[in-house]
Structure formats: C-alpha cells, structure tokens
Amino acid sequence: MNPVIMPPIVDDQATVLREIVSSRRALLGSARINKGMKSIAILSGKGGVGKSSLAVNLGLAMADMGLRVTILDADLGLANVDILFGVMPKFNIGHVLRGDKELTDIVYKVGDMLSIIPGGAGIRELSDIDDQRQAWIINRLSSLENETDILILDTCAGLHKNVLSFAIASDLTLLLTTPEPTAIRDSYGVLKSLFQMSGSAVNASIVVNMVANEREAVIAGERIITTAERFLNVKIPYFGCVVWDTAMRDAVKRRRPLLLHDGNCISAPYFRELAHKIAEFREGSGARTP
Numbered sequence: 491m492n493p494v495i496m497p498p499i500v501d502d503q504a505t506v507l508r509e510i511v512s513s514r515r516a517l518l519g520s521a522r523i524n525k526g527m528k529s530i531a532i533l534s535g536k537g538g539v540g541k542s543s544l545a546v547n548l549g550l551a552m553a554d555m556g557l558r559v560t561i562l563d564a565d566l567g568l569a570n571v572d573i574l575f576g577v578m579p580k581f582n583i584g585h586v587l588r589g590d591k592e593l594t595d596i597v598y599k600v601g602d603m604l605s606i607i608p609g610g611a612g613i614r615e616l617s618d619i620d621d622q623r624q625a626w627i628i629n630r631l632s633s634l635e636n637e638t639d640i641l642i643l644d645t646c647a648g649l650h651k652n653v654l655s656f657a658i659a660s661d662l663t664l665l666l667t668t669p670e671p672t673a674i675r676d677s678y679g680v681l682k683s684l685f686q687m688s689g690s691a692v693n694a695s696i697v698v699n700m701v702a703n704e705r706e707a708v709i710a711g712e713r714i715i716t717t718a719e720r721f722l723n724v725k726i727p728y729f730g731c732v733v734w735d736t737a738m739r740d741a742v743k744r745r746r747p748l749l750l751h752d753g754n755c756i757s758a759p760y761f762r763e764l765a766h767k768i769a770e771f772r773e774g775s776g777a778r779t780p
C-alpha cells in the first residue's frame with residue numbers, strides 16, 4: 491500500500507479555497523482528456539428532502555445505462571448510503587483521513603457497475619473536517635477516474651462549508667428541494683452561499699422531489715429560479731423531478747434501494763429520466779461515451 495501523505499497545514503482560508511479550485515481544474519482537465527469522470531454533487535438546504543435516496547437510485551439508473559458509477563457518501567460522520575444498500579463495509583472515509591487506507595482501498599462494490607465510498611456513521615471528527623483535509627480528499631478523488639464515469643456526492647443538508655466546497659469542486663450541482671415553502675427558501679439560501687463563496691462559478695440545477703406531478707415541480711423550481719435571477723442575477727436551470735412514491739419508505743425499511751426493490755414503481759421513470767439527462771450532460775462536456 492502506498493503511504494498516505496497529508497499536505498502541510500495551511501491556515502489561510504483563501505489558500506485552501508484556491509487549492510480546492512485548482513484541484514477541481516486538475517480533475518476537469520484530466521477528466522476531459524482521459525476517462526471523462528464527471529462529479530455530481532447533491533445538495534439541499536433543508537434536511538430529509540431525499541438527497542441520499544436520489545443519490546442511490548440515480549446511481550442505479552445510471553449503472554443500468556452502462557455507466558460506471560461511484561457514490562461518495564459525503565455526509566461525513568452521519569453517513570447512511572451503506573444502510574440504503576443493506577451493506578456493512580468494514581472501512582470508511584475515516585480510515586483514509588487517518589492515513590490507514592487509500593481512497594481506492596475503501597471503494598465497496600454494490601453492483602457490477604456501481605460502488606460506494608462509505609462515509610462513516612456517528613464519527614464526530616468526520617462531521618467537521620478542516621478545510622485542509624477536505625481539499626486533500628477532493629484532490630484524492632481524481633484517483634477514482636480509471637474506474638468511474640460518474641461520481642455522485644451525497645452531502646449533508648445545510649450551509650456547512652464542507653458541503654459548499656464539495657459543490658464547488660463538482661462538475662454539476664443538483665440542488666434538491668421539495669415543493670414545501672420551507673425547503674424552497676432553504677434551497678435559495680444554499681444557492682446564495684454557493685455564489686458568495688465561489689464567485690458564481692457553480693454549475694447548479696434544480697431538482698424537485700416528492701411532487702404530485704411535473705407541473706408542481708416546475709412551479710416550485712420557478713420560485714427558486716426567479717429569486718436567484720432577481721437577487722443573484724444568475725439563471726439557474728430546472729433539471730427535473732421525482733414524484734412522491736409510497737414504495738420508497740418500504741424499500742428503505744427493507745434496506746434495498748427502491749429501483750432494486752421495485753423497478754416498476756411510479757418514481758422509476760423519473761429517476762431514469764434524470765439519469766439520461768446526466769449522461770447527456772457528461773457527453774455534452776466533451777467526455778467519451780460509454
């Protein structure tokens with residue numbers, strides 16, 4: 491095993507941010523030339539809007555399309571992607587941060603084309619890693635590109651700076667909300683923080699979960715889009731939606747991702763459509779097709 495070399499400590503926040511942005515450039519540059527790995531961060535303002543469910547089922551839908559997908563459980567310290575897959579991996583990102591393992595050592599296969607990187611549950615030291623360590627983790631993500639076409643980052647809710655940095659480092663950010671006014675307002679809060687932190691360099695799109703139909707999603711999305719246009723002077727695209735599906739809770743209780751539990755459930759076509767859009771995004775950014 492290669493020794494894990496942590497970077498020197500740098501206190502200056504601006505230096506750390508520059509490092510994250512340059513890691514992102516390195517990731518983008520090599521991705522376009524080599525394997526075409528694209529990273530998709532899933533964010534929300536309010537908790538419990540369905541980020542982990544989206545990450546898992548989107549991952550399955552993209553793997554079904556022949557893409558090699560890795561889901562990074564970036565809800566560090568309170569991770570649960572492993573539970574949604576009903577698996578108990580021995581190692582998690584905590585082992586990488588402590589220098590016991592390389593990132594590639596802890597990749598855990600949950601299907602032919604699908605792997606997860608467990609985040610570690612109930613580990614307080616992980617829920618608040620410093621900027622320097624986070625920049626280092628983001629840098630290490632490029633080591634996944636030989637095995638991965640799409641890297642999905644499932645994050646924790648809210649304005650935590652770790653989450654914002656993961657979003658800034660990603661190729662695409664899916665900002666997830668439900669149609670509830672509280673969730674919509676918190677989504678705008680995240681968007682605002684992202685733009686303040688990154689200086690508008692974030693590729694964010696809106697996804698609305700738990701809707702009755704697409705019309706309800708478009709109306710909810712429009713509220714965030716018009717607010718962002720008015721106050722941030724940016725145009726955020728609407729990306730898609732997932733309908734409320736009673737089968738979801740059943741699947742979670744059985745520790746099986748919904749698309750495996752019931753591939754014909756009412757939300758399945760919505761996950762598949764989002765997966766197609768991400769594949770289009772990937773192809774549109776100059777990567778090779780699978």
Ligand SMILES: Nc1ncnc2c1ncn2[C@@H]1O[C@H](COP(=O)(O)OP(=O)(O)OP(=O)(O)O)[C@@H](O)[C@H]1O
Pocket residue numbers: 534536537538539540541542543544565645646647699700701732733734735736738739742757
């Ligand atoms: N489309 C849906 N229809 C019905 N229930 C859903 C849907 N999406 C998610 N859920 C349910 O909502 C709850 C929260 O989902 P999930 O854990 O994915 O949210 P989260 O945003 O990851 O939460 P957290 O912020 O705590 O990480 C779960 O009980 C899940 O089963």
Ligand SMILES: [Mg+2]
Pocket residue numbers: 541542543565570644645
């Ligand atoms: Mg979650």
